[in-house]
Amino acid sequence: MTDAWVLPALPVAGFIVLLLFSTWLPRKGDWIAIALMAASFALVFPIARDVALSIGNGNFQGVERSREWLNIPGYIEIRMGTFVDQITLVMLFCVTLIALIVMIYSTGYMRGDKRYGWFYAIVSLFVASMLSLVLADNLLLLYFSWELVGLCSMLLIGYYYDKQTAAEASKKAFITTRVGDVGLLIGIIILFTQTHTFNIQDILRMAEAGEISRQWLTASAVLILAGACGKSAQFPLHVWLPDAMEGPTPVSALIHAATMVVAGVYLVARLLPLFEVVRGMPELITALGLTTTTIAVFCGLAQRDIKRVVAYSTLNSLGLMFVALGSGAVGAAMLYLLTHAFFKALLFLGCGSVIHATEEQEVDKLGGLWGKLPITAPMFVVGALAMAGLVPFSGYWAKDEILVGLYNGNLNSIALIVTMISLPITAIYMARLVMLTFFGTVKDAHVHGHAHESEPAMSWPLLLLGALAVVSGFVVFEGVGKALGFHSGFLGFIFNAAEGPETFSVNWGLAVGSVALVVTGLGLGTWMWWGDAEPSKRAAAFSPLLYRLFYNRFYIDEVYQFAIDKIVLATGRVVAVFDRAVVNDSGVNGAGETASFLGWLGKYQQTGKIPNYALAIVIGIVVIFAVAFGYRT
């Protein structure tokens, strides 16, 4: 099998070269980053072929390659390495492909930016970190990569750091995810103290065998889940994701839709055996996912910024993935992750194309762009339909598998009902976004007037992603999987050894029900925002309170702000008083003033006359004489 470490190593090389030399390279060196990214993407295929062959031979448990990193004999041995199994493979494919597409797209979107080389350097570093995150065979390397992707995310959200809101959004994203990351770190440390290893497979084996005490296992599971929630923007740590849209749009597509935010999903999927051992944990994961989904769909209804609506749809999708994980449907979650990467990247890049064309991102000022953007508009609609989950777009198949998973799983049926309710609302706000942006009346003639379709570097990625958003869902069918060289469809591919082969099945009741709900939602949304969108204005006027609640995102940010002001800052003020009075005045200044006072006392011993000093020297010599003779008698 190809050595998988090469995959992250290539973008790291790109990062270093661009960081040091991009100023002097032609085109700021973007072609280096893109070439290395393409090589990295190409190298996924040999790995995929090997995995496919291994699965064909039966009993595939993943391939681990590691080397010694730290060894204190008889005390501790830590190995670092890569682990490749089906989940990893899905992530590798999706990360490298989306990164490549986004990098090509950015050559158009970011052209002429004054920090163009820096952009490509950081994106390369991000891809490298993300790849090493998914390849890590141990929690330590995973944690390093986890922090690195967080760092890159912060740097890229704050890419326009001379803009106040961008600087604050990057700070918010970093601090909010950090809350979760601390949990993750503590969880990893707890697991290490209990198992004396960082190796993920060993830890899972021990957890399943019951070799870790129940309390510690529960504690570490909750803490690691907190880390996953922070990264994947699950309630209550979801507040950073909408603000993260301050970054350049390609970054939103790559990091805040397709790859980094699903790191939490990946982590939970990777450690799912551990979570399932802990009682109540699947229910907790599902509850968090449902809460996030619910908040997201309602907020999505009322947002005015085109990217924010898509950001809330990302929250919505991430919530669904967590729900799927909670119900144990890893295959469904991974399928959703894969298809979501395509259609959400499509939506974001479509947003970017609209913003690029109009230099406007308030939906209130857009409208009637369908004819103006002949490629962007249809592709955006494809993405929106996939997000809404209309058959046969890719989102439908993944979402349907989640519903089947919930139906078959042993969770309370409330989860299924809430998820079903969220479907038409998702459809409504996606319809709203499309209607307000591309149809409806022209609200701002100037914006409408100078709109133009983007250049090929931006429209070809859209077309490619559009195609993927349509067809990627078909991998659930066994025939498609076999045609791609695997032994079964997507679900059987993910669930290989642990629970036996699983095949794609259609629950006709759920399928018809969900399609009916989505169609209803889409129709309702189209009607409400058709033309001058009169029905929607009546709806908003009908309940202004509810509208304000949705528009202000349930006031969660304000609650956090209040808590920070009243609790954190109040504590801080108390500590500050202690710092001023005790540490600074008594400790630091006190020491200085004591020395100063002693010096003030001592300075009058100095006459400044050289003979006095010379006398002191000679007397010293005499004393040394006396002492020396005194000893030698």
Place this chain on the structure above:
Amino acid sequence: MTSVPQEIPLEQFIVLSAILFSIGVYGVLSRRNAVLVVMSVELMLNAVSINMVAFAVYTAPTLFVGIIFAIFIITIAAAEVGLALAVILRVFRNRGTANIDEIDTLKW
């Protein structure tokens, strides 16, 4: 190099050098005029020279390092006196005195 009869023991030269050195130290410590302090320093240097030459001729006649040392001491003393004169002149011009106990800006 020839041997010369000598009836004075080495100690006498050493004691003479010690006395001269101590008088020089007393002078350095007690005189006020900077020029006189430099003179006292010259006394101390001569004491050291006597010491070295005496040891050289009494104990290590083939090497006579002490004599070479004495020559260098005289050389450096000449340089030192020249420099000292310049410094004293400069101090005198700046402060109107050559008395070192009146130059006490070193103190607080």
Place this chain on the structure above:
Amino acid sequence: MTQAFFDLVAAVVIVGALGVVMARSTVYAALFLIASLLGVAGVYVLLATEFLALVQLLIYGGAVTVLLLFALMLTHVRDLRERAPEPAQRLGALLAGGGLLAGFITMVYRTRWPRDNGTITSIDFNTIGNALFNRWAVPFEIASGVLLVALVGAVVIAMQEEGEHL
């Protein structure tokens, strides 16, 4: 005979030195210094190193003393008399000098000195010249460099600056 000469020379050296440190008049002190340095030249003669004695006479008795007298003259030593040191400083100086002397003498008496056959080695001019210019050539050249630098430095330091007056 030799012992008597030594006693005489030693008396000149010590009296001269005492004169340097105690004479009220600065010019007298300078003259005492000449006497003392001449006495040291006598000591060198006793030690059978005539070359050193000559150098001593030339450089110390001539150049150095003249320089010092110049210094006295240029610093306007009024009435050429110096005030007595502060009593405390003089007492301290006495104690320090006396203590040092006591220490030296104790050391001399405590040490067992080599008893030789009553002869010393006379080192003639040729030997010293050869040594200086062969074995000690590098230090010799460095010393001459130091001298040059010191004299140039002395000129620079003593040079009259704008606005200064003697």
